[in-house]
Amino acid sequence: MSPRPHPSTAPGFDASLVERVLDDALTHGSRVYAIAGLQGSGKSTLAAQVAALARSRGLRVAVLSVDDAYRGRAERQRLARTVHPLLATRGPPGTHDVPLACATLDALRAGRPTALPRFDKLADTRLPPSRWRRVGEVDLTLFEGWFLKTPSQAIEALSTPLNRVEREEDPDGTWRHYCNDALARDFPALWSRIDRMLFLQPPGFEAVPDWRWQQEAALQASARTSRRGMDRAQVERFVQLFERVSRQALHCLPSIAEWTLPLDRQRRPIG
Template sequence: MASGLEIVDDKSPICIPFILGRIKEQQRIQQLNRKEHLGSDAGNRRPFVIGLNGVQGVGKTTLVGALAKTLQLEYGLETLVVSIDDFYLPHADQKALAAAQPDNKLVACRGEPGTHDMKLASAFLEAVTQGRPARIPQYDKSAYAGEGDRVPESQWLGVNGPGQRKVEVVILEGWCVGFRPLSPMAITAKWMGPSRTLQDHDLKDLEFVNWHLESYEPITAMFDAFIHIDAEDLEWVYDWRLEQEVNLIRERGSGMTHEQVIKFVDAYYPAYELYSSNLRQGVFADKLSCHLRIVVSKDRRVKETFII
């Protein structure tokens, strides 16, 4: 490729059968429930909600684009892809959060759990899953010299509106989607153990992020299935992010330096160190075979798959 960066989609052929199988099972359960409640509307089918997690640079954008296209065109399923990034706090609220926690580097800028507007995310997904009209929030990462800000609501696109097909599948993707809060004892144990970035932060600052992760739980509870694109070695995220910047410089003439890339990824990496091991065990406590974990090697190609 001219860009020098090739991400091969060898993941959607694995994900599509998994998704279709879970949708079929959901429909079977819904049909049984309708038979038990004779007055219900047989056509009122709740959208199927998928959470998708993958470290930065692993190829989430390529994957969700392929999944949406296949589900839409080949299987006729009206599919909506939403990014957790579009629920970042507005610029003013992010600045206020940073000012209220002046010594907490984890919330000095957008990124870690706690820097998203989860009330907005929950309200949006509740509307979509109930078949009501909703507008998709958008976030402009280039605003305020890269600090970012929410796009005015007047520019948000709508779904489930008059004349539009009802959304049948929702994919919520993001680097921290599916992360679940840990106990104080577990946070302390990880902080005291070997790590790349955790000891760069005060324990109370990690606990602050962990406390905010509680507000993400209502979203996780909405998932009918989960896909986790996992790296055999999490530290490859530094190399993958650097590759992206090298290509940006080649194509656009500007991008982050090597040192800036490390600093950028360091802002996210504590959450990887805290929550990835639990995520690998499965995001659901009460749903069997609903979590697909795909492990990739350094070239981002599939190495192993697990159904949890």
Template sequence: MTTTIKTLVNQESLPDSYADTVKKTILPLAQHIQSLRQARGEPIIIGIHGAQGTGKSTLTLFLRELLTMHYRIPTASFSLDDLYLTRAEREKLAEDVHPLFITRGVPGTHDIALGQQVIEQLKAAGPDTETPIPAFDKSRDDRCPPDLWPVFRGRAEVILIEGWCMGAVPAASEAELMAPVNELERSEDPEGTWRQHVNRCLKGEYGQFFNQVDSLIMLRAPSMECVLQWRTLQEHKLRERTISAPKEGGKHSEPAQPSRIMSDQEVVRFIMHYERITRASLAEMPARADCVINVGEDHSFGEPLIRQRQ
């Protein structure tokens, strides 16, 4: 196990100290998931919620590899981000419902039916069945072609689904929904058309999708201000990876599509799309999540606070 942890730490360019995080935070989570799988006796779904930049993807990667390799539990994972509608589909949604839907992120901009299809295929798969897992290219702001999707072989006994709005609930009242939380809502959605549609999606297919989760893990960010800082850092890293990525044939070539990597000011506006649900989740989700992990301003993880469902 030590070798696996060290390999993953190096692969993800994480500091050596992350190995201590794995032992303190991630291994107890893996053991919790193993116990839950044994108790249920059938495939289980684990939801991982966390605001942007909290480390959901890294946590999911370590959990998947540890569960698969050391607990011998076939584990598949995907992100809600990989279910985003294509650019063309969001352009149509922006035209038909509200212009703000051109921006990926909020409920209503995912293909939830596709996510459900993946879950059902993973649960019903035979030993040699290959299930394609959707993938989204954020640097191009569009879904990857299906022939580039990763493939999971066999039946998954654990399915990890991570996402910034995973497990979020709709607004409690119309009054709460209509009071704008930032300048984006105030100036670009003055009648509340966009946020009302988002809320209807949370009440409908998103709520049904989230309700099948057997255990909800929350990475709790310290503040909305930290979320903005972390998301800006993510975009910087995405830009660096895109610039440094080797070109086909080892030669420089122009991308087939223009890059949609955001400037810092664009990130500020982008985060406003997420702010309402992020703030609401930070306020109410810790009281109902099956596991809460406090994330420090330095991205450090606290010990998992796990509660057993009644």
């Protein structure tokens, strides 16, 4: 089965690295192999390349993104009304349907036929189940996402706003506490489904706004729709919603992931 294409400006990783990643998954007997990386790091591109190589070897592969488990727009709008307005925006912990992601990975691991949820980022809502790709038994699931296995922060770390969005739109910390609580409470169950993880480590969070803008431009260029995506200013604000958890990932994941691969500003592996 072919994974859906993910618009990206990443030109693709070297074939030798793709082979190393697949061999890393197979050598360690991984049924669910995770590729983590901050926004725009190339994780979707790498997952697609690894899946293609695995299929060329006769393996059955599924590709799933944590982004495809986002709650739909209507459900996030309900959270925005009842908890905090920032929860209308997809992305941070607390805006995902974690039980759906867990059930999907469990079905794939068990070899049961299942449908892979899909989220339309330009429409900003999950596609209806009738449009989800159905798969049968697979040998390997590649699970990719920007904050996989990132632990929650200590409560005292939440007291000081990190950027303009937090200062102006979450001055009392309600939103960031909600997201942090969700990260601590809901996501360990999802992380437990991962057998092994590769972390694509950027040179710093400062690379992310440029990478995310390049990703947005590619997404819009490839879309067969009249719906408009975000402009550069909207992307800059959007990235601030991810900054706190992204910096936590940068701090923690090198010691959590079984394999950390540093990238330079052009997303080229270092070493």
